[in-house]
Amino acid sequence: MMKTGILTAALTVAFAAGSAGAATQQGDLLIKFKNVETLKAFALMSKGAGSKVETLGATQWVHVKMSPEQQKEISIEDIRSNPEVLAVQPNYKLHLLENYQLKSPALRAQLAKMVAAQNFKPAAMPADNPPFPSATPVGGTGADPDFAKQWGMNDIGLKKGLSQHRGKGVVVAVIDTGVDYTHEDLVDNMWRNKGEMGTDAQGRDKSSNGVDDDGNGYIDDVMGWDFAANDNKPFDLAVDPIQILMGGGNPGHGTHCAGNVAARGDNGKGVEGVAPDAQIMALRFLSEKGEGDTAGAIKAIDYAVANGAQVLSNSWGSEGDDPAEGEKNQALKDSIQRAADKGVIFIAAAGNGHSGVGYDNDSDAKPGVPASYDNDNIVSVAALDVASAFGSFSNWGARTVDIGAPGVKVYSTTVGSHYSDTVIDMYGIKATWDGTSMACPHVAGAAALYLSAHPGATVKQIKDALLNSATPVPALQGKVVSGGKLNVEKMMAQ
Ligand SMILES: [Ca+2]
Ligand SMILES: [Ca+2]
Ligand SMILES: [Ca+2]
Ligand SMILES: [Ca+2]
The missing domain is CATH 3.40.50.200 (Peptidase S8/S53 domain)
Structure with missing residues (x-):
């Protein structure tokens, strides 16, 4: 298990660097809450065009897509420092592993x-x-x-x-x-x-x-x-x-x-x-x-x-x-x-x-x-x-x-x-x-x-x-x- 502190520190650096070329989208996050119910009181509820919140089944993880307005208002640091949050990470992209030849x-x-x-x-x-x-x-x-x-x-x-x-x-x-x-x-x-x-x-x-x-x-x-x-x-x-x-x-x-x-x-x-x-x-x-x-x-x-x-x-x-x-x-x-x-x-x-x-x-x-x-x-x-x-x-x-x-x-x-x-x-x-x-x-x-x-x-x-x-x-x-x-x-x- 990674320590949350290390994880989020790395995340902060990635975002600070603008994530140029990274396979993730800014503001597209997976957040692990101590208790998903507390989400309702959290400022991340859907707000503004392009914003989305979905709980991932019966897990503590929540998928949050922040709208541009939210991204201005709420920093990763805000999320990380919230006592209700156990972990936060990008919603990493994934892809199939067939070796098609035309990458070039x-x-x-x-x-x-x-x-x-x-x-x-x-x-x-x-x-x-x-x-x-x-x-x-x-x-x-x-x-x-x-x-x-x-x-x-x-x-x-x-x-x-x-x-x-x-x-x-x-x-x-x-x-x-x-x-x-x-x-x-x-x-x-x-x-x-x-x-x-x-x-x-x-x-x-x-x-x-x-x-x-x-x-x-x-x-x-x-x-x-x-x-x-x-x-x-x-x-x-x-x-x-x-x-x-x-x-x-x-x-x-x-x-x-x-x-x-x-x-x-x-x-x-x-x-x-x-x-x-x-x-x-x-x-x-x-x-x-x-x-x-x-x-x-x-x-x-x-x-x-x-x-x-x-x-x-x-x-x-x-x-x-x-x-x-x-x-x-x-x-x-x-x-x-x-x-x-x-x-x-x-x-x-x-x-x-x-x-x-x-x-x-x-x-x-x-x-x-x-x-x-x-x-x-x-x-x-x-x-x-x-x-x-x-x-x-x-x-x-x-x-x-x-x-x-x-x-x-x-x-x-x-x-x-x-x-x-x-x-x-x-x-x-x-x-x-x-x-x-x-x-x-x-x-x-x-x-x-x-x-x-x-x-x-x-x-x-x-x-x-x-x-x-x-x-x-x-x-x-x-x-x-x-x-x-x-x-x-x-x-x-x-
Ligand atoms: Ca049916
Ligand atoms: Ca069914
Ligand atoms: Ca279909
Ligand atoms: Ca057959």
Whole structure:
């Protein structure tokens, strides 16, 4: 635990310096109160355009967005020195951890020129927020035709007849850009909130009656929640790849992750996830540009834990965006601890480097957030290629990264009932689905597999099972805690 004094002193310095280039917005704060009730007597209540106050569930943390007028009236120092305040920190920005290749302004400029010259027309994509699909299974039988393209599944030892336990009964929250819940290979494995299904006393459909039927704080939340747009449809809005690559972000990131966790197996369609009978809870807090904030992440984590997810798949974070950030996102760390206290495991992408592509990615020295936090329920995952070498972008850390998993040129589900290992391949510019983002859901699926065979396993038991069964890999010796890569065949034989 950081001492509050140190935390706020650093914060004051950051704000005094104007936070130039920092990934936070001035006046966008998370404040921990001794007692949230005292907030009402506090001068931070919504006041003026752009001002906002929201309590974060049953926690002591409150998200406060100060209006420009408030920022003139109230200083960080005022907040910090209030005896009711335990901690104050920026509402740090977070982003997805897929290693898209067009960070370079020069490449983007080149692409923009080519797009303009060729009069490129974006392909049609599904409209946002499609209606919930029927809960009646689509079904299907037969081999998954693209299974052979999933090199990672073979690499981790996922094979037919591996186990009778295929993740059944385990809910995995994919906390990301949303999920295409209409996807033919995901729809039958989507988690559904039974408390918002069926008919109410007046005979209305609970999923659309505008009532929070199960009293969980969210209205008509049948398939999770969209904390980015604040609606009940956590759909993965995949805009055109070129547009999104130009602006950063990635189309269909959450959908790609969800497929690796739990695409439906043996349904004659597409691919198969590591836990093909597990359920996917779709929680969106990253926008279509792949960006979100700490408040959104906390709400998603708390929702997942409160609504029955046993595994959280987290292909997002930040590394080096804000040098002050490392150990200082106490609000996020607190939410991960709340998950730990409920026995929920938190699988996290280790991160894709602090300073561009290359091997300058030691998480021990430069922590990735949240993967490097010391909460006992975190499993931090590095990305490997088909030759069991680190992806050139992948973080590692002898103390802070736990295990390797497939994360280069990963084939999975994409928005619109498509499948791909390639984000973009045109005008001579190619980007494949690479990232610790892609590695993380393999381990999340493995945790679900293990839990289905060992119901009630503790976080420690699951983590031990994952790490102790890892296949030793030369490149990973001394670079990750387990010294190896995910091996579900050995894990399930334990
Ligand atoms: Ca509800
Ligand atoms: Ca309802
Ligand atoms: Ca939405
Ligand atoms: Ca399938």
